[in-house]
Amino acid sequence: MASISLRNIGKSFGQTNVINRLGLDIADGEFLTLVGPSGCGKSTLLRIIAGLETPTEGDVLIDGKASIKLRPSERNLAMVFQSYALYPHLSVYDNIAVPMRMRQFTRWQRIPFVRRLVKGTRSVSQDIDEKVKAVSEKLGLSPLLNRKPGELSGGQKQRVALGRAIVRDPVAFLFDEPLSNLDAKLRVHMRSEIIDLQRKLASTFVYVTHDQAEAMTMSDRIAVMMQGDLIQVGTPEDIYLNPQDLRVAEFIGSPKINVLSAMTNQFGQVCLNETPVRFRIADESSTEISIAVRPESLFVCNPSPAAIPGQIKHIEYMGDQAYLYVDIEKQSQRIIIKVLPTQLAGYEIGSAIHVGFDAKDALLFDQDGQRIYATPSPRSVVNA
């Protein structure tokens, strides 16, 4: 069990910066998810923690100890890979036993047949055998111990990979998109298995994924990365409700957050399609800003001067909920409204409707995508 601290980590391949000097503290026993679109540097960061990649600058502290010079095996971390990375020629038992053998056997004991001639092999072997059996019991792998990885399903392979990781009691676990190769149903199931495992082991988990749903459901804290920058770190709730950057707001949440382009006038009033919306910002100059509203915060309302007129272009019925896709005049992005299926009556494709939202649900971002805060007027429903 250990905390992990990243200090000023930077990585570039030739001229290309993959990670721009970032710092991050991961607490002991924490489940931290690194999330971001593909190519944002999250996997590289994980590989730097693991020691598989050397950063161009900065240091990794594991339990307060500078570890950048340590080889991967000396850091005592375990990693689970997207492709499972099981040894194809070894049985499930041997796959789980390998990390133990590499650590506990001496050089001569590692050589098959020779090991029988070396003193003390038997007690170490028994020790390893007990550990492997206990771990496979825990993961429900006992009936599969003699199989080769080629004879296992994706979920079983993933469990073997987990077993290989936990068998040697590492100080922290690293996961590199471990569920991406599984089908949707199994993925949801394995999610809860990994969360259970983390609770049982009370160990530090660093989990890389591009799937925001995984990040939201599994983590204690989420670290969002974009283009090599660490943009925001916080609890799932914090990241969802309080994104500090437009890119974070757009990345987290499904369906995507609605972004409306708006202007502020010289009084600090925010105007949507030239209509002042009843909140203002501190900066009293006229600039372009973005208003971002989650689909569940939008609603269909009665026509009024402040309501936003639009036209339904598409209706998505999901059973327990429904989404209206609405085109709005002078807005390039189509917006999505989440409604209850019972509210669908009377709407069809082509219907003209009015859309409103509560000012407290609106997130404002400046031109650079940085979060800005509004000072809502007393009666702050847009369509009021």
Add this chain to the structure above:
Amino acid sequence: MSIHRSSSNEAIKHLVLIIGALIVILPFYVMLSYSMKSPREIETNTGGFFGAQAPMIDEYCVKLGKTPEECTTIPIIFNYTEAFKKAPLLRYLFNGVFVTLSIFLIQALISLPAAYALSKLRWLGRDTVFALVLFSLLIPVHAIALPLYIMLAKVGLVNTYAALIVPWTISVFGIFLMRQFFRTVPDDLIDAARLDGMTEYSIVWRVMLPTAIPALLAFAIFSVVAHWNDYFWPRVVITGNRDLFTPPLGLREFKGDADGSAWGPMMATATIIVTPLIVAFLLAQKKFVEGITLTGMK
């Protein structure tokens, strides 16, 4: 119509293949047939494939002063016993096995780590080294035979096993073949092994080698066949000491003596020499084809 055309196409294809096969098989047919016939049948070209197997008198035996009754044998037995009697064929076969296996083992020992370094490690100059490997593939053995011979002679290794083995221990073909195969091994597997505590050498022997068995087997066949059948190099570096003769050199024992060429025993020897290769190929045929297709070599 289209079925008809494609079937006649197939027929033409098979015809061409059959003709090709015949051309390749014919020398083996002659070899096998001669190895069973009496000298008279070989000279007069009679006796069909198996020969009449009529009792014959070994004239050399008679010359040694024995009675004709004592020297009467059946051609097939005469040819094959003569193959072992006239030259120390067992010794030659042992030399062949020893030399080819030594060459292959050392080649594997060198090409596996080299291929690993060229395919999976990042280091300065890797591409240049790989280009050199490719370049070396283009150099024919015969072009460097003379300098090699001189170097071996200078260190006093001519007429030793070392002369037969050492020049072949670094196989650029092996390095190239294994490198191509290693590139298909996922990087994650190697990273997992590193986290499991393996050193780079352990990775080569414990992870890469077991996954590369089909490719290594394909290379083994190439290497063993080439060096088992090699006549040129042993002829160059083994000058006189018959104890070091490899099987192809052994064939010379039957050629052009004062009492004429002993075709029957010679062909019997040839048959004995090629048999191990054919058996080995048949046993490993499936893996061999697998290895060749995996590595994309044709």
